[in-house]
Amino acid sequence: MKKEKIFVLDTSVLLHDHQSITNFKNNNVTIPITVLEELDKFKVGNDTKNFCAREVIRFIDKLSIKGSLQEWIPLGKSLGKFKIVMENQPTLVNAEQVYSSAKNDHKIINAALYLKEQEPMHLVVLVTKDINLRIKAKALGLMSEDYETGKVNSDDLKKASSYGIENVDSDIMRDIFIKGEIDENGILGDQKEINGYYILKNGKTSTLAFYNHLSDKLERIEKEFIYGIKPKNAEQTFAFHALLNDDVKLVALQGVAGTGKTLLALAAALEQHKNYNQIILARPIVPLSNREIGFLPGDANDKIGPYMEPLWDNLKFIKSQFGENEKKNRAIQEMQDNGKIIITPLAFIRGRSLSNILFIVDEAQNLTPHEVKTIITRAGENTKIIFTGDVHQIDSPYLDENSNGLAYLIDRLKNQELFTNVKLEKGERSELANLANDLL
Numbered sequence: 001m002k003k004e005k006i007f008v009l010d011t012s013v014l015l016h017d018h019q020s021i022t023n024f025k026n027n028n029v030t031i032p033i034t035v036l037e038e039l040d041k042f043k044v045g046n047d048t049k050n051f052c053a054r055e056v057i058r059f060i061d062k063l064s065i066k067g068s069l070q071e072w073i074p075l076g077k078s079l080g081k082f083k084i085v086m087e088n089q090p091t092l093v094n095a096e097q098v099y100s101s102a103k104n105d106h107k108i109i110n111a112a113l114y115l116k117e118q119e120p121m122h123l124v125v126l127v128t129k130d131i132n133l134r135i136k137a138k139a140l141g142l143m144s145e146d147y148e149t150g151k152v153n154s155d156d157l158k159k160a161s162s163y164g165i166e167n168v169d170s171d172i173m174r175d176i177f178i179k180g181e182i183d184e185n186g187i188l189g190d191q192k193e194i195n196g197y198y199i200l201k202n203g204k205t206s207t208l209a210f211y212n213h214l215s216d217k218l219e220r221i222e223k224e225f226i227y228g229i230k231p232k233n234a235e236q237t238f239a240f241h242a243l244l245n246d247d248v249k250l251v252a253l254q255g256v257a258g259t260g261k262t263l264l265a266l267a268a269a270l271e272q273h274k275n276y277n278q279i280i281l282a283r284p285i286v287p288l289s290n291r292e293i294g295f296l297p298g299d300a301n302d303k304i305g306p307y308m309e310p311l312w313d314n315l316k317f318i319k320s321q322f323g324e325n326e327k328k329n330r331a332i333q334e335m336q337d338n339g340k341i342i343i344t345p346l347a348f349i350r351g352r353s354l355s356n357i358l359f360i361v362d363e364a365q366n367l368t369p370h371e372v373k374t375i376i377t378r379a380g381e382n383t384k385i386i387f388t389g390d391v392h393q394i395d396s397p398y399l400d401e402n403s404n405g406l407a408y409l410i411d412r413l414k415n416q417e418l419f420t421n422v423k424l425e426k427g428e429r430s431e432l433a434n435l436a437n438d439l440l
Contacts, residue, residue, distance in 0.1 A: 003122055003123040004028070004121075004122050004123070005024075005122065005124075006027065006030060006115060006119055006124050007029050007127050008030050008108070008112040008125065009035070009127050009128075009147075010031075010032075010108050010128040010130065011042075012128055012130050012398050013127055013128060014031070014056045015052045016052070016368055016370070016398060017052070017369075018053075018055035018370075021056070021075070021082060022076070023149045024079075024080060025078070028082070028083075029082050030083050031084055032084070032087045032108045032112070033087065033111070034087055034108055035108065036060075039053045039056060040053075043057060046347070046351065047347055048368065048370060048374060063075075069084045070084060071083060086114070087107045087114065088110075089110075091114050092117065093113055094110060094113075095107075095110050095113065095136070098140065105133050106136075108128075108133070109136060109137050109140065112124055112137065113140065113142060116142065123143065124143065125143045126142055126145075127147050128147070129147055130398065134146070150369045150408055151402040152403075152407050152411035152412075163188075163196070164199045165187065165188060165191065167201070168187065170202055170205075173202045176207060176209065177207065177220070180219065181212075181215075181218060181219045183218075184216050187200075188218075192211060193211065194211070194213045194417055194420075195210075195211070195213065195242070195248055195417070197209070197241070198218070207220055208220065208222075208234055209221060210238075210241055213417065221237055221241050222237075224240070226244070226264075226268055226271050227321075227328065228267070228321030228322060229264065229318065231264075232260075235259075236260055236264060236424065239260075239261075239265075239422045240264060240267075242420045242422055243264065243268035244268055245420075247417075248418060248420050249379070249383070249418045250376065250384070250387075250418055250419045251265075251384070251385075251386045251387070251419075251420055251421075252386075252409055252410050252421040253389075253424060254389060254390060254406065254410065254423050255424030255425065256392070256427060257427070258430075259425070259427050261389070262360075262362050263317065265360045265362075265386045266314050266315060267318055270328075270335075270341075272358060273341070273358075275358075275382075276358045276382065276383075276384075277340075277355075278339070279335070279340065279357070279358045280342055280344065280349060280354075280357055280358070280359050280360065281311050281341070281360045282344050282349055282360070282361055283308070283362040284345070284346045284347075284366045285346070285347065308344070308345070311343045311362060315332070315341075315343070318332065319333075346361065353378060353380050354379050354380055354383045354385070355381050356381065356382045357380075358383070358384050358386075359375075359383065359385045361385065361387045362389070363388075364389040364404075364406040364409075365389035365390055365399070365404045366394060366395050366396050366404070366405075367405035367406065368399065369403070369405050370405075372387070372406070387405075389406045391407045391410075
């Protein structure tokens with residue numbers, strides 16, 4: 001007989017999605033009282049996790065009006081019930097004794113173990129984004145799983161955004177070379193995507209093309225220098241086209257280290273600097289060893305400097321393509337001096353209205369889906385947002401290739417008119433870097 005479930009949520013789930021309590025359909029949901037204590041520590045601040053903590057606290061406060069939080073309270077129509085469970089109750093197995101450490105994680109496990117003993121007719125499941133906590137719980141015979149809402153199928157992301165179309169008719173190839181564009185007319189078959197990029201092939205002959213859904217045509221794409229940077233492969237050519245396309249307001253560039261994601265985005269931004277009031281390059285700061293940057297020595301600039309250095313390196317590389325007295329070199333320096341282009345931690349721009357801005361978010365795989373949504377919903381008139389990252393290279397302990405914000409963005413916005421995604425496959429940093437990516 002199938003048992004009804006009771007899901008026990010830990011703090012990482014609530015900070016990942018402040019609506020998580022209501023995302024378990026008609027199953028009952030509970031949180032250990034230790035989680036309330038942890039939420040209290042996170043309620044102050046301007047980061048996304050602080051916002052989530054405050055929202056969860058408000059939600060629980062509204063539930064408390066309906067009855068005691070130590071008794072089951074209905075969550076609403078077609079939903080289960082909610083309560084807060086104590087963890088200092090005697091249990092057959094005590095996580096704090098087994099793991100010999102008075103950590104909040106072990107108190108949370110004890111709360112779930114107590115509930116398991118008290119509710120033998122239910123299946124108690126601990127839900128957490130913390131992989132190690134899941135393992136510890138399973139080691140004590142407790143079911144535990146990741147928070148699945150918002151996760152995407154990583155297999156779909158492995159499919160490149162640029163498709164090779166084989167055996168294209170020679171007359172079609174000739175027409176697109178001569179005219180620059182042709183009617184799509186079924187050439188792409190089931191591979192047709194809004195704002196999709198393709199390599200049309202006929203034997204040894206090939207050409208790069210973009211599918212324009214507005215005109216239902218395939219447009220030929222040529223490689224071109226952009227602020228001193230020339231694309232070295234088809235995917236980089238596609239990336240430049242997407243970055244310079246005024247009809248596309250949201251671009252995702254994914255690829256492993258060395259494929260040129262950030263460099264291409266920055267070069268394209270400089271090329272369009274006259275179209276926007278400001279160019280902002282930002283990246284999330286993932287604290288070293290889970291310690292906030294406040295522990296680092298120095299003032300604010302000293303603390304964030306090491307995190308922002310990769311962005312400055314890309315800007316310096318572009319400047320190095322021109323002599324000191326060349327117009328474009330001086331233009332970049334002037335943009336830096338007058339604040340036309342700024343490099344900053346992502347946390348420093350939260351709360352701003354992004355109007356008339358070209359906004360580049362680097363290392364977007366370290367963002368949660370909620371953080372990505374928050375950034376995009378702040379876009380005002382004449383704003384373009386570019387997310388770059390590698391969905392397989394994640395520094396946050398509570399995200400993976402299925403649950404990070406970049407993967408979520410690509411999965412949910414595929415085939416939308418304002419969005420395109422380009423996957424950069426080939427590393428162009430150096431032969432040595434390519435060797436490391438391929439074999440190590």
